[in-house]
Amino acid sequence: MKLSSGQTTGTRLVALAALLVIVTAAAPAMAQSLVDDVQIHGFGGWAYAETDGNYYSLGTNEGAWDNADFALNITAEPLAKLTIVAQIRGEAINGEDNFELDYAFAGWAFNDNLELRIGRVKHPFGIYGEIFAVGTLRPFYTLAQGIYGPNGFTAQAYNGVGITGWHDWDSGWGLQYDVYVGQIEGDFEVPGLMTTVPENFLDPRMNVGFEVNNTIGARLMVNTPVNGLSFGLSGYTGEDHTNLDVLEEGVRRKVWLGSASYVNRNWLVRAEYGSIDRSPDFKGNGGYIEAAFKFNKHWQLAARYDAFNVEFPTTDFSTLPPFFLQFLDHEEATLGLNYWFGSNLVIRLSYSQVDGNRYAFVSTPEEIMELMVTGELESKTNMVLFGAQFSF
Amino acid sequence: MKHAIAVIVIASVLAMPSFVGAQDAEFKIVGNAGTTPDSISKSDLARIFLKKKTKWPDRRPATPVGQKRAPELRTEFSNEILGMSLDMVESHWQAQVFSGRGTPPRVLNGDAEVIDYVRRTSGAVGYVTGSADTSSVSVIKVIN
Numbered sequence A: 001m002k003l004s005s006g007q008t009t010g011t012r013l014v015a016l017a018a019l020l021v022i023v024t025a026a027a028p029a030m031a032q033s034l035v036d037d038v039q040i041h042g043f044g045g046w047a048y049a050e051t052d053g054n055y056y057s058l059g060t061n062e063g064a065w066d067n068a069d070f071a072l073n074i075t076a077e078p079l080a081k082l083t084i085v086a087q088i089r090g091e092a093i094n095g096e097d098n099f100e101l102d103y104a105f106a107g108w109a110f111n112d113n114l115e116l117r118i119g120r121v122k123h124p125f126g127i128y129g130e131i132f133a134v135g136t137l138r139p140f141y142t143l144a145q146g147i148y149g150p151n152g153f154t155a156q157a158y159n160g161v162g163i164t165g166w167h168d169w170d171s172g173w174g175l176q177y178d179v180y181v182g183q184i185e186g187d188f189e190v191p192g193l194m195t196t197v198p199e200n201f202l203d204p205r206m207n208v209g210f211e212v213n214n215t216i217g218a219r220l221m222v223n224t225p226v227n228g229l230s231f232g233l234s235g236y237t238g239e240d241h242t243n244l245d246v247l248e249e250g251v252r253r254k255v256w257l258g259s260a261s262y263v264n265r266n267w268l269v270r271a272e273y274g275s276i277d278r279s280p281d282f283k284g285n286g287g288y289i290e291a292a293f294k295f296n297k298h299w300q301l302a303a304r305y306d307a308f309n310v311e312f313p314t315t316d317f318s319t320l321p322p323f324f325l326q327f328l329d330h331e332e333a334t335l336g337l338n339y340w341f342g343s344n345l346v347i348r349l350s351y352s353q354v355d356g357n358r359y360a361f362v363s364t365p366e367e368i369m370e371l372m373v374t375g376e377l378e379s380k381t382n383m384v385l386f387g388a389q390f391s392f
Numbered sequence B: 001m002k003h004a005i006a007v008i009v010i011a012s013v014l015a016m017p018s019f020v021g022a023q024d025a026e027f028k029i030v031g032n033a034g035t036t037p038d039s040i041s042k043s044d045l046a047r048i049f050l051k052k053k054t055k056w057p058d059r060r061p062a063t064p065v066g067q068k069r070a071p072e073l074r075t076e077f078s079n080e081i082l083g084m085s086l087d088m089v090e091s092h093w094q095a096q097v098f099s100g101r102g103t104p105p106r107v108l109n110g111d112a113e114v115i116d117y118v119r120r121t122s123g124a125v126g127y128v129t130g131s132a133d134t135s136s137v138s139v140i141k142v143i144n
Helices: A009-033 A322-328 A365-374 B002-015 B042-049 B071-082 B086-098 B110-120
Strands: A038-051 A064-079 A082-093 A096-111 A114-122 A157-168 A174-190 A206-223 A229-242 A251-263 A267-278 A282-294 A299-311 A329-342 A345-355 A380-391 B027-031 B039-041 B063-067 B106-108 B124-129 B138-143
Touching: A038 B086, A064 B086, A096 A157, A157 A206, A174 A229, A282 A329, A299 A322, A322 A329, A329 B086, B027 B071, B027 B110, B039 B042, B042 B063, B042 B071, B042 B138, B063 B071, B063 B110, B071 B086, B071 B124, B106 B110, B110 B124
Parallel strands: B039 B138, B063 B106, B063 B124
Antiparallel strands: A038 A064, A038 A380, A064 A082, A082 A096, A096 A114, A114 A157, A157 A174, A174 A206, A206 A229, A229 A251, A251 A267, A267 A282, A282 A299, A299 A329, A329 A345, A345 A380, B027 B124, B027 B138
16 A cells, blocks of 8 residues: 555654664574575665656656655565565655555465465566566666556556466477456546646646456566567456546456567667556556667666557547646657666666656646646656666 | 768667677586486576576476676676576566565575585585586586
8 A cells, every 4th residue: 555645754754764674683683594585685766857847757847856765675485385575665756755565475386387476466567567666677767657657557566366477498488477366556646637626726746546446467478589589468457446536436447568578688679558448537548669778788878759648538628728638648758878887786867858748747836826827838848867776 | 971970880889799798717517416417408407597497307496506706607607508698687686586576596605605505405506617626516417
């Protein structure tokens, strides 16, 4: 459960700090008694991001220094077939602090090719669904907003039961599969104006929680004989509930995503395209393609194009101010330069050009009031980001 | 002219060799005497070190062990046996760990520690430099 900022933030951060202290203090003892059975890993990052106007992703017009996150991952293997995994993560983004349990589950391996998982399990969705926040596994500081942005395509985890497994052949073909049932919970962001509920109008960025109950989902990844080339298909469906009154309750949500990935020593090329359907309220389509080239052991150049479009079939936009149409689209081109100290630490510099206001919006109630008077919303946003990401 | 320069620059970049070149270092695969096979295919050895295969053919648990430092040796082993650069192997394990799918093999400091661990541990398998004294363990032949 994601805990929102507010009165409880301080308490959550204290809890996180306490937990980290306990884990750190306990590590030598665990290492002593369970040398082979417990591993502790973690990842995190920090970024400065500045835009030329709208508030977008990690960036603000004034420049945001307080974008940081850290996660701690613990894996224990008390029995040969039993694995217990948990990951906690804290983040501070533009003055809002969150502390959440990414996942905590038990896995029972029937054999090398089949494992039962039960608990709060990382969501197997697309290329990045399970490694959503791990900065050292991607070419940019943030993932493509078209799929992994605050649009509700995916969630951090599913709560329930699943099976996962793999099989590969000497020919080079391989399969990895996941099937799960349970509940998915997450959130998406919209400008308060977009909800068309007057009391939300002055909220620049509303966080809308959603739950998809009685979810059934699956992911299939296929490795090809071409070393590094793989394809995937993910999807889930279930009864969608949100805390936004204007959306119908219990409507079926259907989500699918196709993925392609090619990675070798120097090149990384990845693309995904998918759709989210919550008819009759909304339908969205998004996708991205990213490519990165490592010139040598340290320097990497990366480029990405991503887009997202959402439709509200039952909404008559002709009765709304024209700028409402800008809330429906997102298009972004990003260039990045990375310096890798090793696979565990990377420093990044990137420039993004955004068109559309699906995710880019003004940042204060005063600016919203001005927008309502003038009716003009800047649709283009430029952002520069500098940061570092690490893992161990 | 500008286009010609741009084409030359792009072509030069694309023609750059991989940053991890072939290494001259040699290595040997060592196994616990009596509990590991005399020979193994390269693909099965890769599966054991990637923890996709956790048992030897006689159903005994396979326990792979890596080396903590020795970048040349690790690079050579990764290239030759796993078919990946060292960075790719490290990224593979990051993805496994943070998706809750597995943890990397334990790693030890240097040939002596690996050989000592393999000697004492049933089903253990590791890699050491070609010049290491392997008289207390068995050397496993890798079949392409």
